[in-house]
Amino acid sequence: MTAPLTPPQKPHHDQPEDPWQVPPQGPAPAADAGPGMAAELRDAVLIVVGLALCGVILGVLWAWLAPHVPLVSDGKAVFLDDTEGEQAIGAEGTFILLALACGAVTGALVFLLRRHGGIPLVVALAVGGVLASVVAWRLGLVFGPGDDVVARAKEAGKGVPFDAPLELNAKGALIAWPIAALAVHLALTALFGPRDPEPQPAYGKWDAPQPAPKDGYGTPHGTGQ
Numbered sequence: 774m775t776a777p778l779t780p781p782q783k784p785h786h787d788q789p790e791d792p793w794q795v796p797p798q799g800p801a802p803a804a805d806a807g808p809g810m811a812a813e814l815r816d817a818v819l820i821v822v823g824l825a826l827c828g829v830i831l832g833v834l835w836a837w838l839a840p841h842v843p844l845v846s847d848g849k850a851v852f853l854d855d856t857e858g859e860q861a862i863g864a865e866g867t868f869i870l871l872a873l874a875c876g877a878v879t880g881a882l883v884f885l886l887r888r889h890g891g892i893p894l895v896v897a898l899a900v901g902g903v904l905a906s907v908v909a910w911r912l913g914l915v916f917g918p919g920d921d922v923v924a925r926a927k928e929a930g931k932g933v934p935f936d937a938p939l940e941l942n943a944k945g946a947l948i949a950w951p952i953a954a955l956a957v958h959l960a961l962t963a964l965f966g967p968r969d970p971e972p973q974p975a976y977g978k979w980d981a982p983q984p985a986p987k988d989g990y991g992t993p994h995g996t997g998q
Contacts (some may be wrong), residue, residue: 785883810893813891813892813893814893816887816893816894816897816926817893817894817896817897818897819903820883820894820897820898820901821897821900821901822901823879823901824879824897824898824901824902824904824905824950824958825901825904825905825908827875827879827903827905827906827909828906828907828908828909828912829908829909829912830875831868831871831872831909831913831950832909832910832911832912832913832915832916833877833909833912833913833916834871834906835864835867835868835871835909835910835913835917835939836912836913836916836917836939837866837916838867838871839863839864839867839913839917839939840863840864840867841864841917841922841937841939842864842936842937843934843936843937844922844926844934844936844937845933845934846926846927846929846931846933847931851923851926853920853921854881861992864939864940864941865941865942865943868903868909868910868913868941868946868949868957869943869946869949872909872946872947872949872950872953873949873950873953874904874953875901875905875953876949876950876951876952876953876954876957877952877953877954877956877957879898879901879902879954880898880953880954880955880956880957880958880961881958881961883898883954883958884957884958884961884962884965885976888965895955895958897907897956898951898954898955899951899954899955900951901951901954902948902950902952902953902954902955903947903948903950903951905948905950906947906948906950907947907948909945910941913939913941914938914939916935917936917938917939918936918938918939921939923936932987
């Protein structure tokens with residue numbers, strides 16, 4: 774009958790590991806890194822220029838779709854042909870509705886093209902939306918009826934209605950575009966934007982599950998023979 778073999782012992786000069794030492798972690802999962810600041814600033818400038826050019830479309834649509842205010846001249850003065858008409862309010866309402874639609878479309882396009890977002894892109898949406906609205910407002914005045922009411926009254930003749938020039942008395946309409954663009958971009962970013970990776974918890978030696986202790990024969994304690 775031979776003596777049972779004992780497991781080899783570690784040399785005494787080996788120092789035990791620190792039980793509170795955190796085990797080395799593997800490489801963290803790569804996050805969905807966005808573009809650098811220089812690229813974001815470049816994209817922001819392009820967005821501002823692009824929105825300003827889109828303001829031309831809004832100006833043309835406003836001059837085409839807005840209801841015109843009819844005027845009439847008696848040879849001495851110019852009056853409203855329909856004193857109870859709401860064409861002036863309708864012109865401003867048309868501008869606001871068109872600006873909201875353009876803002877929603879441009880906000881969605883910026884999100885689709887630049888999903889990473891960033892503060893420069895948000896600022897560009899706000900600044901570009903205001904600039905586009907100003908371009909549309911001034912361009913709509915050019916494409917609409919002329920602003921020389923006296924000359925147009927003489928041209929039309931006495932008692933003949935003619936269209937008044939477009940006006941935008943409610944200057945708050947100029948922020949309809951950026952409000953819609955920012956709202957749509959924020960909503961899409963919250964729903965479909967990139968997510969930050971979940972932090973991985975670090976476990977110490979005593980926090981991790983420990984294997985069952987073994988006796989000298991390599992059999993875990995508590996198991997039947």
